[in-house]
Amino acid sequence: MADTTFEEAAEALYGLAPADFIAARKTLAAAAPDRETAAQIRGLRKPATSVWVVNLLSRRAANEVGRLSTLAAEMREAQEDRDAARLTSLNKERRTLVAELVRTATTLANDEGIDLGAGIVAEVERTLGAAARDEAAASAVRTGRLLRPLEASGVDPVDLTDAVAGEAPVAAEPVAVRGRDDLAERRARRDAERAAAVVRREAADAERESARAEARLATAREREALLRERVDALESEIARIRADADAATAERNDAESARDVSAERLRTANRAAARLTGPS
Numbered sequence: 001m002a003d004t005t006f007e008e009a010a011e012a013l014y015g016l017a018p019a020d021f022i023a024a025r026k027t028l029a030a031a032a033p034d035r036e037t038a039a040q041i042r043g044l045r046k047p048a049t050s051v052w053v054v055n056l057l058s059r060r061a062a063n064e065v066g067r068l069s070t071l072a073a074e075m076r077e078a079q080e081d082r083d084a085a086r087l088t089s090l091n092k093e094r095r096t097l098v099a100e101l102v103r104t105a106t107t108l109a110n111d112e113g114i115d116l117g118a119g120i121v122a123e124v125e126r127t128l129g130a131a132a133r134d135e136a137a138a139s140a141v142r143t144g145r146l147l148r149p150l151e152a153s154g155v156d157p158v159d160l161t162d163a164v165a166g167e168a169p170v171a172a173e174p175v176a177v178r179g180r181d182d183l184a185e186r187r188a189r190r191d192a193e194r195a196a197a198v199v200r201r202e203a204a205d206a207e208r209e210s211a212r213a214e215a216r217l218a219t220a221r222e223r224e225a226l227l228r229e230r231v232d233a234l235e236s237e238i239a240r241i242r243a244d245a246d247a248a249t250a251e252r253n254d255a256e257s258a259r260d261v262s263a264e265r266l267r268t269a270n271r272a273a274a275r276l277t278g279p280s
Contacts, residue, residue, distance in 0.1 A: 050123035
């Protein structure tokens with residue numbers, strides 16, 4: 001049997017089902033290249049069922065578990081920015097992601113013939129919840145060599161003392177190295193997105209205002225056209241009535257003239273009659 005290093009033994013052991021752990025540890029210790037390594041391997045603790053489930057999840061659903069690191073980084077940024085709205089959104093996303101991962105982990109355990117009780121499920125949920133809040137904890141979970149459950153206080157960093165078998169996780173370190181540049185880039189991108197959102201809202205408001213103005217103008221034009229039609233109709237009616245009035249005035253003048261002529265003729269006739277019937 002080839003010599004087994006401590007890291008190889010840890011990687012192999014924490015990928016096994018709990019029932020196979022003790023026997024495999026003994027075999028791997030026997031294959032160690034020296035007594036020191038053998039002692040280290042024998043010192044590896046059998047994980048609790050909840051921890052085994054998390055390790056199983058990290059190995060079988062690595063991409064999904066990787067989302068914990070991204071979410072933890074985003075939550076850290078939101079906390080640094082004191083962005084309450086963003087934190088509210090991320091906390092909702094965290095609860096959804098953890099619930100999805102717990103369901104996946106439960107299914108994987110069931111496929112291995114192990115039913116999880118409520119207490120174990122709660123420990124799995126707490127460990128994944130801690131990883132979703134803390135980048136270092138997420139890195140520890142992603143190793144697939146977790147030794148004990150993790151828990152986040154919500155204030156202090158997650159305690160990772162003796163939490164991982166073998167080499168400590170280093171995935172969180174690059175975040176610190178590139179943190180300032182990445183944070184600046186993400187903030188700039190977020191600011192740009194917010195500015196773009198403001199511009200889009202303003203454009204939408206302007207478009208709605210323009211539509212309202214156009215509708216108001218169309219209504220005003222329609223009312224103006226109707227009123228001008230009424231004015232034209234009334235002016236035509238007035239012109240007709242004025243013409244009728246002028247015709248009536250002319251007719252009245254003709255009647256008055258005829259009356260005056262008739263009256264004069266009557267007076268003349270009366271005078272003639274008076275002369276003819278006067279004293280003989």
